Amino acid sequence: MNGKRIMDIEVLRAIAVLGVLFHHLQGSLFTDVVPTLEKIHAWAQPWWGVDLFFAISGFVIARSLIPALRGCTSSQERWQQTRNFWLRRAFRLLPSAWLWLALMLLACVFVNRSGAFGTLPANLQATLAGVLQYANFRFADSFFRYEYGSSFVYWSLSLEEQFYLLFPLLILFCRKHLVWALLALIVVQIFSVRTPLLMVVRTDALALGVLLAMWSAQPGYQRWRPAFLARPWLGISALIMIGALLSFMATDRFTLAWYRIGSIAVLSAILVWIASYNRDYLMPAGAVQRLLGWIGSRSYGIYLIHIPAYQLVRELIFRLQSAGLPSPAGHPVLTVLIAFCLIVLLSELNYRLVEMPMRNRGAALVRRLGTSRSVVPTSGATPC
Known part of the structure; x- marks a missing residue:
């Protein structure tokens, strides 16, 4: 089960990254106010896609890491599993x-006539x-x-990396009390006023994603399966309704509500819970699911690439205008289409040339380390 690709999870990844892309249109792609975007943002803000990513990460990581660590019989095995996870x-x-940090820094130096990439000291x-x-x-x-x-x-990547670094240690330290530690972490945050510092940690x-992964290994998990969502359009309707509620809660109308971020986390976890059963409840099999599945599988690269892609389009428009040539300036839809095509191209190249090759190298390194540990020298042999 742990190694299977869950299509509804990929769909959620796609929705999360598309929401973030839309949220950053104003300010990153468009520096001038776009009235249509302003009207949409007044009633719907899709930045909650980041919290959905967090819930997905907690679930996906915990459903494989916790059983692996708890199945170890010695401290050496636990260290090896932790090391392998980190690798x-x-x-x-x-x-x-x-790679994209380096490319943004280079763009700031060499492709920044418009100032779209910001100043060199800041970068x-x-x-x-x-x-x-x-x-x-630094962001806070x-x-x-x-x-x-x-x-x-x-x-958000730094926060996830910090989670990946500390989570195995939390599992080993808390052991049977892990559930209570996670619940305490959730309760403390829900009842806290989210300052900029608390927002970035x-x-x-x-934690809700981790708890969901732990629950999915229990017998009672299947008894709560939302089978009614298998009815035609009911699952999609639930996805749209929860997504619309999340978007409304993320607007400035709820800025002072102390429960807003915690509620967004809970609703995000509910979406992951529905997806976790791997029954295509949120999106039935078909062309739309395949498209969202492709976006979901490339969501990491898309997340890294979309800001430099937006800024590169701004730089291109500036240079076209400076040269007196036709440009997409004044045509927001055309500008968005150009930016999205660039993101698709770059994310696919990144997936094929960087992500997958490096992921495979990491898996090969873990296998080699495991093989070297399992080799026991025969009597009289000299170990390397």
């Missing part, structure tokens, strides 16, 4: 992340924060105070 995560995430500091995994703390510190840099979305959605 797989590093090869899966860091090559693409560092140097942002790149360092992204590489050293403290981008979330810079919030409405100073320029962060082009790689501001790396705040929010782990309630991650």
